[in-house]
Structures are given as C-alpha cells and as structure tokens.
Amino acid sequence: MDVERYGPWALVVGGSEGVGAAFARKLAASGFKLVLVARKPGPLEEVAQDLRGKGAEVRTLSVDMGKADAIDRVRTVTDDVEVGLLVYNAGANAMRGNFVELDPAVYRTVIGVNVIGQSxxxxxxxxxxxxxxxxxxxxxxxxxxxxGSASLAAYCGAKAFSRVFSEALWAECEQFGVDVLHLNLGLTATPAMERLGYDLSAASTPDQVAQEGLDNVANGPVWIAGGQANIDRAQASASAQPRAAAVRAVAAPPRK
Structure with missing residues (x-):
C-alpha cells in the first residue's frame, strides 16, 4: 500500500476486530500511522497496543457510530493530522425481525451507521x-x-445504499485524484459472525478480505471480495426474476 499516495495517516472505523483489525495490521506493516475507532474500548486498545509494540503510531477512540455526534467526536483525534485513507468498516447487524415490529432504536442504529455515518x-x-x-x-x-431479505429490511436497504452511493462517489472523486472503493463482503469469518452462530467453514478470512480491499482500492467503484462464487451470487441476486420468488427464497428467520 502506497503511503505517499494514501498516507501518512489511515483512519479505520470499526478497527477493533475482524476485517477492521486486519486492515489496521496490514496498514501498520506498510508504514501508515493509524487512527482506530470502534465502539468497544477493550478490544480496540488490544489491537492498538499490539501495533504500538511493533513500532506503529496509533491513536484510538471509542465511539458509537450510530450516534449523531460520531463524526464530531472522531474529528477530535484527526483534525491535526493528514488522513489520506479512510476505511469505513462499521456496519454489522445483530438484530433480525419484522421491520414494523422492531424497536425504532434498532433500525435507526443500522441506518445511522451504514447510511448517515458512511455519508x-x-x-x-x-x-x-x-x-x-x-x-x-x-x-x-x-x-x-x-x-431484500425478510427480517433484514433496514440492513439490506442500507447496504444497497452504500453500494450505489459508493459508485456515484467514485465517479465524482475520480477527477480529483481520489480513489473510492465499495468493498463488498460475502460470508467472512469475523468474531461478529461467530457470535451470531454462522457456519464459517467456507468463509473468507478477515486477512483475505482486507488484502483484497487494499490491493484494489484503485480498481473501483465496486470490488466483490471472496472470488467468483460471490460475484456469481451478487449477479444472480441482482438480476433474479421474478423478484417475488427470489425475495421469498432468501428470507431469514428473525433473531431476537
């Protein structure tokens, strides 16, 4: 990863575990200085201490990315440095249920992190x-x-926004010399997925996904991680007709 083009500082949002932590480790090894942001202070500081022990300069901040003041809080640790790479990796969803029955706090958090926060x-x-x-x-x-998948309405909608938003942002920023990449993840063996009980035997590793992102930051607007099988799945999902049958087929049971 080219520090001259994308450095000297990288901001990794969601940098305490999984893909975010993998990004942090790889960027530190390439000579980047890091600002790591995540909700849980304990795991965040563990990653930071490990990287500091290897010689990296690391700042950390515990922030709830679903809150309206997230950007203002993060700016308190970045306004005095030059952030040349933004990795916005927050956005997991642990709650499933019929949208009209959910506590509004659930979908507001999903939209806050994935739509408002990214924007x-x-x-x-x-x-x-x-x-x-x-x-x-x-x-x-x-x-x-x-x-769309039943029981994941806000999450699916927010992720669709992220992809289309990234495509438009890529087209706008290209003329300014700024690269934009929507890194589209399939099933990945992250701690979050483990906690949710997924079978991860065929999943990509966080290191694999992070490396694909770094290798293809200049190959936007969209990169689907995990190989041809995930590309085929995305294409099939996007083009499936009739939509009613396709949407019913991917319905996931509620998780409360």
Missing part, C-alpha cells in the same frame, strides 16, 4: 483529500445489498 465520513475526509488531490476511501458493504 458524513466520506464527505468530510473525502473533501480534505479532494483539496490535496490524492487519497483513498474504502466503504465496506455486503452481498445483502443486492436483494
């Missing part, structure tokens, strides 16, 4: 990159954004 972080840090005429933005998404 505000991309605008702020992308605007600074535009002034410098260099930099990169990686926004992570999901194959869930290619088709």
């Amino acid at each position: 505000e972080f991309a605008r702020h840090y992308g605007g600074l990159m535009r002034q410098r005429e260099r930099g990169g933005i990686i926004l992570t998404g999901s194959l869930s954004g290619y088709i």
Whole structure:
C-alpha cells in the first residue's frame, strides 16, 4: 500500500476486530500511522497496543457510530493530522425481525451507521483529500445489498445504499485524484459472525478480505471480495426474476 499516495495517516472505523483489525495490521506493516475507532474500548486498545509494540503510531477512540455526534467526536483525534485513507468498516447487524415490529432504536442504529455515518465520513475526509488531490476511501458493504431479505429490511436497504452511493462517489472523486472503493463482503469469518452462530467453514478470512480491499482500492467503484462464487451470487441476486420468488427464497428467520 502506497503511503505517499494514501498516507501518512489511515483512519479505520470499526478497527477493533475482524476485517477492521486486519486492515489496521496490514496498514501498520506498510508504514501508515493509524487512527482506530470502534465502539468497544477493550478490544480496540488490544489491537492498538499490539501495533504500538511493533513500532506503529496509533491513536484510538471509542465511539458509537450510530450516534449523531460520531463524526464530531472522531474529528477530535484527526483534525491535526493528514488522513489520506479512510476505511469505513462499521456496519454489522445483530438484530433480525419484522421491520414494523422492531424497536425504532434498532433500525435507526443500522441506518445511522451504514447510511448517515458512511455519508458524513466520506464527505468530510473525502473533501480534505479532494483539496490535496490524492487519497483513498474504502466503504465496506455486503452481498445483502443486492436483494431484500425478510427480517433484514433496514440492513439490506442500507447496504444497497452504500453500494450505489459508493459508485456515484467514485465517479465524482475520480477527477480529483481520489480513489473510492465499495468493498463488498460475502460470508467472512469475523468474531461478529461467530457470535451470531454462522457456519464459517467456507468463509473468507478477515486477512483475505482486507488484502483484497487494499490491493484494489484503485480498481473501483465496486470490488466483490471472496472470488467468483460471490460475484456469481451478487449477479444472480441482482438480476433474479421474478423478484417475488427470489425475495421469498432468501428470507431469514428473525433473531431476537
């Protein structure tokens, strides 16, 4: 990863575990200085201490990305440095249920993290990159954004927004020398997926996904991680007809 083009600082949102932590480790090994942001302070500081022990300069901040003040809080630790790479990796969803029956706090958090958060972080840090005429933005998404699934209405909709938003942002930023990539994840063996009880025997590893993102930051607007099988799945989901049968087929049972 080119520090001259995308550095000297990288901001990794959701950097305490899984794919975010993998990004952090790989960027530190390439000589980046890091700002790591996540909700849980304990795991966040464990990653930071490990990287500091290897010589990296790391700042951390515990922030709930679903809150309206997230961007303002993160700016307190980035306004005095030059962030040349934004990796926005927050956005997991642990709650399933019929949308009309959910506590509003559930879907507001999903939309806050995946839609409002991505938009505000991309605008702020992308605007600074535009002034410098260099930099990169990686926004992570999901194959869930290619088709709606019962019990995951807000999540699927938010991930679809992220993908289409990234495509438009890529087209706008290309003229300014700023790379934008929507890194679309399939099933990945992250701690979050383990906690939800998924069978991860055939899943990609966080290291594999993070490396694909870094290798393809200049190959936007969309990169589907995990190989041809995930590409085929995305294409099939997006083009399936009739839609009614396709949407019913991917319905997931509620998780409460």
